[in-house]
Amino acid sequence: MQNLLNPHLSGLEEYTPIQPFEVLSKRLGIPASQIVKLDANENPYGPLPAVAQALAEYPYYHIYPDPQQSELREALSAFIGLPAEHILPGQGADELLDYIGRLFLSPGDAIINTPPTFGMYSFDAKLQGAQVIDVWRRADYSVDVEGIERGLGTGDWGLGTDLQSPIPNPQSPVPKLLFLTSPNNPSGTWLPDADLRRLLALPLMVVLDEAYVEFANQPSRADWVLEHDNLIVLRTFSKAAGIAGLRLGYGIFPAWLMPTLWKFKQPYNVNVAASVAALASLRHTDQIIAVVEKLKSERDRLYAELSAIAFLRPHPSEANFVLCRVEGRDAGALKAGLERQGILVRYYNKPGLDNCIRISVGRPEQTDRLLAVLRQL
Ligand SMILES: Cc1ncc(COP(=O)(O)O)c(C=O)c1O
Incomplete structure (x- = not known):
């Protein structure tokens, strides 16, 4: 049966997805509500309140x-x-x-x-x-x-x-x-x-x-x-x-x-x-714009704070994340250290991104926790 497959598919590499939130929470032994998820460029504020209401009221599913x-x-x-x-x-x-x-x-x-x-x-x-x-x-x-x-x-x-x-x-x-x-x-x-x-x-x-x-x-x-x-x-x-x-x-x-x-x-x-x-x-859309503005100013604060950490070299960003090169220590170990404290960031070690982490912009209190753990590490 295997031979019936399209031949060009045999060499495909599997897409490595981010681990589901609940799985991570179980593995780390940290309640999901306390995990600071900064690894997939999601919006920490989630949908607008009007979205939950519209979904609850919609009658034609x-x-x-x-x-x-x-x-x-x-x-x-x-x-x-x-x-x-x-x-x-x-x-x-x-x-x-x-x-x-x-x-x-x-x-x-x-x-x-x-x-x-x-x-x-x-x-x-x-x-x-x-x-x-x-x-x-x-x-x-x-x-x-x-x-x-x-x-x-x-x-x-x-x-x-x-x-x-x-x-x-x-x-x-x-x-x-x-x-x-x-x-x-x-x-x-x-x-x-x-x-x-x-x-x-x-x-x-x-x-x-x-x-x-x-x-x-x-x-x-x-x-x-x-x-x-x-x-x-x-x-x-x-x-x-x-x-x-x-x-x-x-x-x-x-x-x-x-x-x-x-x-x-x-x-x-x-x-x-x-x-x-x-x-x-x-x-x-006015409310979306307000959330985006909050995230943009938090990005600028995150960038400035990360620049002050000796072992990180952040790259200026126009998005809701900041890429950092890690200097003088191993980015994989840094990611693991953050994860043990319930903070998730994306780790890279490949061409153009050697020894890097990418941090999504979170809420101010999430940035504060991230910075405290980074300084402690
Ligand atoms: C550059 C870029 N394009 C597209 C996507 C995927 O967007 P969507 O969630 O709409 O499929 C992502 C998600 O991370 C992304 O980083």
């Missing part, structure tokens, strides 16, 4: 969702100021990334990835049997625009010079998609307009993932989709709106792609609870 998602798309359209005809909601931005992979990629195709970045782009490409061309970010985590332009122009992606990113089949990768993240996860880096413009001039579909854009001191580029047929922008309710567990994201797509998406998507991809929660959130 026994009815299938609207496959056209009309009400939700209209509300999103009013929120971002773009026509509903360009908007498609999904089960998190992750579902839309999966759609994009399946719409464009076949074995022999390739994506251009700009690591260190969010892991789902290469994951989804490999699911399709496509190759991943890694054009590494510079030391300051800015995108190597020249490197991408040069690679596309010459077909030479610097094999041999970039030993960290061996490409399985260097002969014939056909790059179709370029994945960009702004602000980038895990570095929090903003992609400047000028760089995005240059990259949009290339013969590629550009996917701009704006999962954290609400936390940036810069505007979204969603409206650029109207001017660029090769741009897709992805947004989510997981971060600023605090409903990661309900799974709701949306994409802003060029007009030519929408008819294909409508034929392609699962009819009931967005569940009713996610839709009700999103609509309730969109009725109170």
Whole structure:
């Protein structure tokens, strides 16, 4: 039976998810309510009160969702100021990334990835049997625009010079998609307009993932989709709106792609609870903005406090997390030490992220606890 599987799936690596909260609480012997969870860039304030109320009052959970998602798309359209005809909601931005992979990629195709970045782009490409061309970010985590332009122009992606990113089949990768993240996860880096413009001039579909854009001191580029047929922008309710567990994201797509998406998507991809929660959130965008402002000022305080800790070198961030290089001691041991005290952070030890931790922005009292334990450690 194993031989019946698609051959390109045999080499897939399993996605390593974050451990569920309850499992961790049991393992650490610390009540869930006392765990400071700063490892997955979630919103510590959770959904708005209006969301819980709307979910409790909704009477039609026994009815299938609207496959056209009309009400939700209209509300999103009013929120971002773009026509509903360009908007498609999904089960998190992750579902839309999966759609994009399946719409464009076949074995022999390739994506251009700009690591260190969010892991789902290469994951989804490999699911399709496509190759991943890694054009590494510079030391300051800015995108190597020249490197991408040069690679596309010459077909030479610097094999041999970039030993960290061996490409399985260097002969014939056909790059179709370029994945960009702004602000980038895990570095929090903003992609400047000028760089995005240059990259949009290339013969590629550009996917701009704006999962954290609400936390940036810069505007979204969603409206650029109207001017660029090769741009897709992805947004989510997981971060600023605090409903990661309900799974709701949306994409802003060029007009030519929408008819294909409508034929392609699962009819009931967005569940009713996610839709009700999103609509309730969109009725109170002033409250979301207030939460985002709180998190932004807490991020700035967190960054300043982390900068004062001798063994940490935090990187400036436009998102709701701060990446820190750990100096003179082992980041894995530091993560473990924090975890024993019920504080969860993300640990990395891979190219571009050697000996690093990423800390999501929490509530002020969570920052205080984190800082106290860091100082004690
Ligand atoms: C850059 C980036 N894009 C997308 C996602 C996933 O978003 P969603 O929860 O909407 O699937 C994440 C989640 O951490 C992320 O960091």
